[in-house]
Amino acid sequence: MIPAPFDYVRADDAAAALAALAEHGDEAKLMAGGQSLLPLMKLRLAMPTVVVDVSRARDLAGVRRDGDAVVIGALTRHCDVATDEVLGSELPMLAHVASLVGDPQVRHRGTIGGSVAHADPSADLPTALLALGASYVVRGPGGDREVAAEEFATGFLETVLEPDEMLTEIRVPTGVTGWGYEKFTRRAIDWATVAVAVARRDGETKVALANMGPTVLRAQAVEAALAGGAGGRDAAAYADEGTSPGNDVTASSDYRRHLARVLTQRALDAL
Amino acid sequence: MNLTLTVNGEKRTVEVEDRTLLVHLLRDTLGLTATNIGCDTTSCGACTVLVDDDSVKSCTVLAASVADREVTTLEGLATGDDWHPVQKAFRDHHGLQCGFCTPGMVLAAVSLLKENPNPTREQVRAGLEGNLCRCTGYHNIVSAVVAAAEADK
Numbered sequence: 001m002i003p004a005p006f007d008y009v010r011a012d013d014a015a016a017a018l019a020a021l022a023e024h025g026d027e028a029k030l031m032a033g034g035q036s037l038l039p040l041m042k043l044r045l046a047m048p049t050v051v052v053d054v055s056r057a058r059d060l061a062g063v064r065r066d067g068d069a070v071v072i073g074a075l076t077r078h079c080d081v082a083t084d085e086v087l088g089s090e091l092p093m094l095a096h097v098a099s100l101v102g103d104p105q106v107r108h109r110g111t112i113g114g115s116v117a118h119a120d121p122s123a124d125l126p127t128a129l130l131a132l133g134a135s136y137v138v139r140g141p142g143g144d145r146e147v148a149a150e151e152f153a154t155g156f157l158e159t160v161l162e163p164d165e166m167l168t169e170i171r172v173p174t175g176v177t178g179w180g181y182e183k184f185t186r187r188a189i190d191w192a193t194v195a196v197a198v199a200r201r202d203g204e205t206k207v208a209l210a211n212m213g214p215t216v217l218r219a220q221a222v223e224a225a226l227a228g229g230a231g232g233r234d235a236a237a238y239a240d241e242g243t244s245p246g247n248d249v250t251a252s253s254d255y256r257r258h259l260a261r262v263l264t265q266r267a268l269d270a271l
Numbered sequence: 272m273n274l275t276l277t278v279n280g281e282k283r284t285v286e287v288e289d290r291t292l293l294v295h296l297l298r299d300t301l302g303l304t305a306t307n308i309g310c311d312t313t314s315c316g317a318c319t320v321l322v323d324d325d326s327v328k329s330c331t332v333l334a335a336s337v338a339d340r341e342v343t344t345l346e347g348l349a350t351g352d353d354w355h356p357v358q359k360a361f362r363d364h365h366g367l368q369c370g371f372c373t374p375g376m377v378l379a380a381v382s383l384l385k386e387n388p389n390p391t392r393e394q395v396r397a398g399l400e401g402n403l404c405r406c407t408g409y410h411n412i413v414s415a416v417v418a419a420a421e422a423d424k
Contacts (some may be wrong), residue, residue, distance in 0.1 A: 001311050002290060002291075002292060002295070003290045003292075004290070005288070005289070005290055006289060006290055007289055008272060008289035008290075008333070008335045010335070010338075031333075034332065034333060034336065035313065035329065035331060038292075038313075038331045038332075038333070039313055039331060040313060042311070042312075050332075051289075053333070053335065053336055055336055058375040064286075081324075102313075102401070103316070103400045103401025103402075104315075104379065104382065104383065104398060104400070104401055105316065105319055105327050105328045105379070105401045106313065106328070106401065107327045108322075108326060108327050108382075109327050109328075109331070109332060188397075188400040189314060189400055189401055236362055
């Protein structure tokens, strides 16, 4: 399989990428590691006429501390997130979850920003970032704006990003005192059938679900039960409340609801 | 587009379509057919090659994206007639049957050993999660990779 024809543009920094987007408008698509976009292009489910390759935008890769947050460049590869020393000490949950994405080959190419911007509801890192209370820095012709993780994905593979904007940084507050991540797959390299991320900070626990609807979701009923003093086992019973899991060849929607409850309990047990 | 990259230590300049995938550049343009296309969907790992020492699935990388970088295929692993330790170990431990997955498996193992020179059997299994073998049941592949790590000490 080969993608439909397109013009290839290489942008080695954010300014070059934004210039290419300004020139080509919504005909253009940014490609980071290409690990999600290229498969879609090979199946002709995506047919951009211009591909802007930002995989070598070094000004957008790397991890740094910034006060009470860690800032991760959008072009930081999964393998680098998984082994980064700052993340290992400040946000070990994120390093762990990055080590679960796809397989080593995918992690050598794929990037955290690419995963977030692709907005697949079954993706690991957006789920973890939602539980961690991350925010996303979006750059456009008018400058930067910061979008809370809750507000970023608007639908299946859809986000608040405008055609002339790009995700540049991911800001994650530190101070996490407990976390858990549970992912269920039939085969090691599969996307999550369901995954659950939980993170506790200042006595408050956030719970996020993968593949329980068109976007990654907060399990608000679980969070409310925990805030009201319920134990993990009782709170986890609400994990599928307000969700709309898909019914497909991998799992029925009822099975996904079951998984959400079981995995939420296991993730809460890890706190 | 005009594209320059280093393949198996040799600088190559080729003319390819912008949409060319790395695996097609290697197989069709350069005639390096050790790299196999299995699933063509980033799953099976038969097309695994190294880009600057990192394993990647060449069916899911644009050729243009590796301009000016170093690509290693199975053809580039041996030094003359002297096989790479991982190649020798696959032979010695019978780490293959039909051989279709083997080029990708060997290169994934080389990348794995670069990152973790002394892996346990479990770490080898986890490190090769991106490569499928439908013949061996993996046991001898794991033995080969562990032996290659030992041989390299």
